[in-house]
Amino acid sequence: MPVETPFGARLKALRQKRGLSQAALAGNDISTGYLSRLESGARQPTERVITYLAGRLGVDRSALFSPYTSSSLSEAVSVAVSTDSDDAVEAVVTALASAQGDDPLVRWQALWLVAQFRRRRGEHAEERTSLEEAIRIADGLALTALQCRSRTELARCLRATGDVTEALELAVAAYELARESGVSVSDTSKALLTLVSAEAEAGRLPDARAHVDELVALVANHSDALRTEALWAAATVRSRQGDDDGALAFIQQAMDSLDSRVDLVLWARLRLAAASLYLQARPTLTKPAHACLAEAERALSLVGTPVQQQELLTLQARLAFADGHVAGARDVLDRLDFERLALSYRDRVQLQLLESLLLIEEGHREQGLSRLKRLGEEAHRDSNMNLAAQVWRVLAEALEQSP
Template identity: 30%
Template sequence: MDQSQSGTNGVGQRLRELRQKRGLNQQDLASADISVSYVSLIETGKRAPSETVLKALAARVGCTVDYLKTGRDDARVKELELKVAFGDMAMRNGSNGEALQSYSEALANAPLLGEQMVRRARLGQALAFEKLGRLEAAIQLFSTLHEDPAVVAGSVEWAQVAVALCRAYREAGDQVMSVEVGERALRTLDQLGLDVTDDHIQIGATLISCYYNRGDLTQAQLLVNRLTALAEQNGSRVARGAVYWTAALVANSSGRVEESLALTERALALMAETDNARHVSLLKINCADYLLDTESEDLDRAQQLLDEAQEAMLEVGTAAEQARLETAWARLALRQGAPEAAADRASRALGLLRNEARFESAFTRVVLAQAQFERGEAREGAETLRAVERQLGTIPANRNTAMVWRLVGDLWQAHGFTAEALTTYQRALSGVGLRPLRASSKVVAPLS
């Protein structure tokens, strides 16, 4: 095939690929001056279109004449790369909807972009879906990237995708898959024998949170111990902060509240100088929550932490993260003896969560119920607790849901609803894997 034929065939191939990608048929490209058969001849490389025909066809498939001729359109490529960069910036600023739109527009023209830029846009799109609560779509995209042979195991890109997939499964309530992804990633790193990097430490930190959600505090603590040593030896301030952040979560769940406070303060000190205002704010909310879990009367410190977190959360926090802040404010108001303010804050948090069937909104409703009881609204408080129970029935059981069941039981008990409290405590035990005895079973007394 001579040079002219080769160039003609390239034009036809690019025209066919773009047409099919946009869901068009050959008739869609035809006009009074361009017949369907002529389009077919161009696509098969049997005719070389004129400049006029090229211009008309390029307009119909959404590309430039230069792209049809050469496969390159430097101005268009630059424009699409800027869209991806804008998506990255929008994500950092918390504008997740704008980010998703930018990534999607770039991916609509994926044939014009290089493979690495396409993967970057797909990862950004998946992260935007995750931030917007569209976890099923996010998991599908993360999984495709995780299985892509071009994403080299052990690379920064691979580690970022592994962390994101592990986290998305965790947020979706699939604790089995979240742990499986995290453990498989750590095994891969061990087998590769690579030097420990911040990205590797982040995989472990995410896996710790998955163990926590599954209720496996022993495995979580063992991994905390391993990662703490690695982070202190090889990690940056951010990596060490991430480890102490998750270590605090495990310590708090094990009843070591003072230790969790110390670990969170240490994480804050490490991450305070970074430019990730969102993470620092989330840590401050955690620290305030841990203070409120104690009998400490240092409520001014909790208020200071929430004040400092509020500005950044309003700018870069997701709706769920802003709701966490409102719930923390509600808890503080209860400790300050202001149930009216607590109810207002809790209601605002539920509005941000849009009544989704999530652990966060169930927990917030418990706080709202407590405020209602303290305002003397026993009937409203009881109705709110029953709404919590209905909601918990739609969420996969894990340690978090068991904790909320326990809080519901405590409120029933505190306000004289003994039968309801007993039922709720049983649900709490079932949530951590302890099933009730069958009626015919006998309780065996322990050996003395």
């Protein structure tokens, strides 16, 4: 049974198809502000408004609610690109499900939009499905830029879910495509970013260090998010190598390079990353971690996704534990909805690591130690060597403490 597209997305598509501005469609009977809210999905139309708009567009009322078919996939993609709203992307999901024989380039773009949408929501399995089809289409078209871009994003998705071995293979393939075919600096940089993160997770730190230094040099003259993320990656690799001073210098440089007015989401994510590095430093630097999380919390209250809110709570719990506030850390964790966790594999391990330490501090020593051992074994089995080493180190420190 066909599924109807949201009214707002369909309305906008019909208006744009006829080359009408919002003011031209609104006419004298409704305001452009009201029409804009209808198109965004913020308002629902009355029967009178539906009749009025159908008349202005020269269509039957049913056209404003008609299901998408294969011929309207390009229309759905155009609306989604121009509006940047989740409702519009959901219309693309609907169109993809019923489209047949559509232009492969349009379908690739639709899959790309849907994958980004799934990523924001932490729906990694659905994101992976979209990206796997995107790779097949890109390969069929033999378009190097799309082949590189699709592999880069799928590698990033797999790394986030803990599939390090496959992520590393895809990241290497994406980087080799970028290097051999001369794609854009943006695509090459993103391939390198993903390769560095996969190598770091796999414990291949010398390789990660060489590639991240290459990345930083590549984007040295850029002043946008590419340079900021490269500096962030350099900080992460140095932290994994035990170079706390180098890590903190790079993350500070990354934070200084980005104005919150340019990209508030990235600005907030940098502060989450900095807080994590402060907590991993030896000795732990709780004061700057508090400052970073306070800034991130204010920003994420405006623009944060559910995934980012979960990351914030996890870091707040880790900080409370580092401050010696065991009960406070437990209180923060109790605010997490464990039935709807959308955290990455690494963040899930960090969360389980904290829970194990809390059990030990709360008097359940054997249970906590057993969970740490199991966690280390799982990370090692999944080829997450860096995480496994971290868990074994924490376990060793816990065993040294007197019961």
